[in-house]
Amino acid sequence: MPPRSSSPRALAVAVWLWVLLPFAYGSYELIRKATQLFTG
Amino acid sequence: MTFLDRSRTVAPPGWSRWLVPPAALAVHLSIGQAYAWSVFKPPLETSLGLSGTASALPFQLGIVMLGLSAAFGGTLVERNGPRWAMFVSLVCFSSGFLISALGAATHQFWLIVLGYGFVGGIGLGIGYISPVSTLMKWFPDRPGMATGIAIMGFGGGALIASPWSSQMLASFGGDKPDGDSGIALTFLVMGLAYAVFMSLGVLLVRVPPPDWKPDGWQPDPTRTRALITTADVSARNALRTPQFWCLWVVLCLNVTAGIGILEKAAPMIKDYFADTPAPVSVSAAAGFVALLSLANMTGRILWASTSDLIGRKSMYRIYLGVGALTYLALAHFGNDSKPLFIICALVILSFYGGGFATIPAYLKDLFGTYQVGAIHGRLLTAWSTAGVLGPLIVNRVADAQEQAGHSGPSLYTTSMYVMIGLLLVGFVANELVRPVNPRFHEPRPTAPEGNTAHAAPQQ
Structure with missing residues (x-):
C-alpha cells in the first residue's frame, strides 16, 4: 500500500504559485521587450 | 541551529518530491x-559620480565571490545540508x-562593493550549489x-529583477540626479523582499532518506555499463580524475562560445x-537581446531534460558540434538573411544555457551523488x-578589426572562427x-547517514 501523503495538494499549489507568479511577470515583461525586434 | 541540520531535513513518509523544485x-x-x-549602474554613476568601470565593481566582485564560495564552500554545503546552505545564502544575499x-x-560606495559584491557574492555561490x-x-x-529547473531559475531571476528594480527606482526617485535615497530605498526593499521569498526554500527543502528511490524505478543496466555510475567519488578525488578536467574544459569552452554572442x-x-x-534600430536590437535571454533560459530546461533521454555525452556533442556548425553558418551566411542570423544566435544561446544546466547531471553520472x-x-x-575569456576574445578581435578599417560583419568573422576552434577543442x-x-x-557505506526516517516518500 502506498504511504499516506504528508504534503497536501494545497501546499503544492501554493508553493508552485509562489515561484511561478514572479516568473510569469518576468517572462511577460521579457516577451513584451522581445517583440520590439519585429516591431521596433 | 538544529532546525538547519541535515538530520532535521529528512523527508517524512509521504513527502512529495515535487515540493523540492519550488524550494530550489x-x-x-x-x-x-x-x-x-x-539596472543600478546609471543611477549609481549619476548620484555617486562614478565611472562605468567603478559602477561595475559590485557585480564583478559578486561573480568572483560566486566562483570562490561555490568552489571552497561546496564541501560545507554537502556536510551541513541544503537547508543550512539556503539559510546562509538568504542571510548573505x-x-x-x-x-x-x-x-x-x-x-x-565601498559599502556597496562590500555588501553587494563580497557578502552578497557569498550568498550567490552557496545558493547556486x-x-x-x-x-x-x-x-x-x-x-x-x-537541475535544469533550478538553473533555469537562475536565468529567470534577472527577468524578474530587471523590470521590478527599474520600476522601484522610478517610483522612489532613484533615477533622479540626487536619487541616492531612492537607490537606498530600492536596495532596502529588495533585501527584505528577497529574504521573505527565499525563506520558502529554507522551510520547504527536504532530503530523501538514504537509499530512497522513486517507486518502481531501477537504474537502467544498459546505461549503467556506459557512463552512469552507481559508485561515489569524493570531491577531493574527483579533482584527481581526468574526467573532471575534461568537463572543466567542456564547460569553459561552451560558456566562452555563448558569451561571445x-x-x-x-x-x-x-x-x-x-x-x-x-x-x-536600437529598440529592435534591445528586443534581440531579450530574445536571446529567452533562448538562454529555455535551453536550460529543454536541453537538460533532453539529456535525460539521449545521455549527457551525446547532449554535449550537440552543444559543441552543432554549436560549431551554427557558428560557421553565422560566419558565412549570417548577413544574407536576418531570420537565419536570429535563428543561429538563438540556437547558440540555447546551447549556452543548456551547457550550464546539464553539467550537474553529467557530474552525477560520472561521480555519483555523494559530493x-x-x-x-x-x-x-x-x-x-x-x-573573462569570452568577452576578451570578442572585444579584442572586434577592436583590432575596426582599427584595420573593417566594418559590418567582418568585425566579427575572426572571433567566430576562434569560437569554432574552441568548440571543436571542447568536442574533443x-x-x-x-x-x-x-x-x-x-568504499560502500555501512550505516545510514545520521537520520532515522526510512519510509519511502511519495513521488
Missing part, C-alpha cells in the same frame, strides 16, 4: 538577480542589499530535468545589417574563467570522457 527555485530566482545589476542600502544612503545534489537525489530518474549581441546585429535595406554539489562548485571556476575533450577508474570510488 525560491533561491535561484532570487540570486539570479545578479544579472540585472546593470539579503544582508548584501541592506549593507548596500546603507552605502547608498551615506554616499559610501545549495539545491543541486538534493534535486538529483530526489530525481535519480530525471536528474537533468531537475551575448557580450556583443546588440552591436553585432546592428553591424551585420547596417548596410542592408532593412537596418536594425556532487561540492564537485559542481569546484567546476564553476570554469564559468569564472569563461566570463567531451569525447575523451570515460567512466571513472574504480580506484577513485568511495
Whole structure:
C-alpha cells in the first residue's frame, strides 16, 4: 500500500504559485521587450 | 541551529518530491538577480559620480565571490545540508542589499562593493550549489530535468529583477540626479523582499532518506555499463580524475562560445545589417537581446531534460558540434538573411544555457551523488574563467578589426572562427570522457547517514 501523503495538494499549489507568479511577470515583461525586434 | 541540520531535513513518509523544485527555485530566482545589476549602474554613476568601470565593481566582485564560495564552500554545503546552505545564502544575499542600502544612503560606495559584491557574492555561490545534489537525489530518474529547473531559475531571476528594480527606482526617485535615497530605498526593499521569498526554500527543502528511490524505478543496466555510475567519488578525488578536467574544459569552452554572442549581441546585429535595406534600430536590437535571454533560459530546461533521454555525452556533442556548425553558418551566411542570423544566435544561446544546466547531471553520472554539489562548485571556476575569456576574445578581435578599417560583419568573422576552434577543442575533450577508474570510488557505506526516517516518500 502506498504511504499516506504528508504534503497536501494545497501546499503544492501554493508553493508552485509562489515561484511561478514572479516568473510569469518576468517572462511577460521579457516577451513584451522581445517583440520590439519585429516591431521596433 | 538544529532546525538547519541535515538530520532535521529528512523527508517524512509521504513527502512529495515535487515540493523540492519550488524550494530550489525560491533561491535561484532570487540570486539570479545578479544579472540585472546593470539596472543600478546609471543611477549609481549619476548620484555617486562614478565611472562605468567603478559602477561595475559590485557585480564583478559578486561573480568572483560566486566562483570562490561555490568552489571552497561546496564541501560545507554537502556536510551541513541544503537547508543550512539556503539559510546562509538568504542571510548573505539579503544582508548584501541592506549593507548596500546603507552605502547608498551615506554616499559610501565601498559599502556597496562590500555588501553587494563580497557578502552578497557569498550568498550567490552557496545558493547556486545549495539545491543541486538534493534535486538529483530526489530525481535519480530525471536528474537533468531537475537541475535544469533550478538553473533555469537562475536565468529567470534577472527577468524578474530587471523590470521590478527599474520600476522601484522610478517610483522612489532613484533615477533622479540626487536619487541616492531612492537607490537606498530600492536596495532596502529588495533585501527584505528577497529574504521573505527565499525563506520558502529554507522551510520547504527536504532530503530523501538514504537509499530512497522513486517507486518502481531501477537504474537502467544498459546505461549503467556506459557512463552512469552507481559508485561515489569524493570531491577531493574527483579533482584527481581526468574526467573532471575534461568537463572543466567542456564547460569553459561552451560558456566562452555563448558569451561571445551575448557580450556583443546588440552591436553585432546592428553591424551585420547596417548596410542592408532593412537596418536594425536600437529598440529592435534591445528586443534581440531579450530574445536571446529567452533562448538562454529555455535551453536550460529543454536541453537538460533532453539529456535525460539521449545521455549527457551525446547532449554535449550537440552543444559543441552543432554549436560549431551554427557558428560557421553565422560566419558565412549570417548577413544574407536576418531570420537565419536570429535563428543561429538563438540556437547558440540555447546551447549556452543548456551547457550550464546539464553539467550537474553529467557530474552525477560520472561521480555519483555523494559530493556532487561540492564537485559542481569546484567546476564553476570554469564559468569564472569563461566570463573573462569570452568577452576578451570578442572585444579584442572586434577592436583590432575596426582599427584595420573593417566594418559590418567582418568585425566579427575572426572571433567566430576562434569560437569554432574552441568548440571543436571542447568536442574533443567531451569525447575523451570515460567512466571513472574504480580506484577513485568511495568504499560502500555501512550505516545510514545520521537520520532515522526510512519510509519511502511519495513521488
